[in-house]
Amino acid sequence: MDRRFQPGDAITLRELWRGRVFEARPMIVVQDDPDQTTLFLPGGVRCGVPVGEDGSSLRLPDRPWRLEVRPRGDQPILSFAWPDTPYSVLLWTAEDRRRVWYVNLEDPVERTPIGFDTVDHALDVVIQLDRSSWRWKDEEELAEAVRDGLFSEAEAVDFYVWGERAIDRVLAGEPPFDRDWEDWRPDPGWPVPELGDGWDADPGE
Template sequence: MQPRYQPGTTIRRCEVLHGQLWMEHPVTVVADDGDVLAVLLEPGSTFVFPGHPFGPHPWGAHEQWGASIVLQLLRAGDKYGVWKFYETDGTFRHWYVNFEAPIVRHDDGFDTDDYGLDLIVHPDGRREWKDVEHLNAQMTQGRITLETVGEVLAAAEDVIGLLDEDERWWAPWDDWTPA
């Protein structure tokens, strides 16, 4: 049985590349129903980058998360998380779809891996793809396989379908704000 986390608990969000820890940092559990895990990434969350045979993590020059508050919604089995960005004063900035490996839960946190492709959904509904070139670069570098690229593109198509049909599973979080 997969662990469920209690709201208010601090857990570890780990990026795992080729079976080895590449980056980790703390997040705070907002809610967990066993299917959707909601965690909060706050400014100052400290990054840890253990040595990795693949080399340094792309964020290795950063010691901590920057100047935004991020609600991360992660649904079991999805190759993406849906993030809700806020300014530090709590003002909503935008939704952000982060294409990443499906989470693997552990007693003290979860594993994932960022695939590099992102989609920003602005408050007015405008969509903006970000880091599209990273998919090819990650494949060329050996971080992901051609099969994974295909799966990410299929997940991106699914997300676009959810947005087009206004069938966003994350819609219940539209009114949530950091308090």
């Protein structure tokens, strides 16, 4: 699918697991060019999240789940993704309320009629906004996913390789990290995004 979205379009970014929707977030397109896609996730929007049979939230697709629509936290997120690149980089607010670069290891995003699909790889990286330090995040979660057979050990090694490449990209100040994004603000005329029609339909349905 080659259709490009326009700035201000509301789309749905979905995380899949083995052909099923595991999570869905309504977002706004900031940029959708052949070499980069930039998306904005406002705070407080209603997302599709996975819950177990008892209604508890799930971190990993390690047991049966269903989807519920729930409001997310109030912190906005700006995300950058690139073709054939198995990670995205987010401008994120950490638990201490400081802004950080957050590398999310994942399958390269694929276009759909309502937005984009990907598969999360569990492993993440947190990089200080001034690039003074960085750390791996959710290593235990990835190790658990490997033990549970969700990923192979070889895949986990590959995730670390791509994480290091993402770290190098940010630390080197390669575009778009060659400018200050901390003061970026969304267009006030953009809509509050909602989950697109059919957001919970598994691919192929």
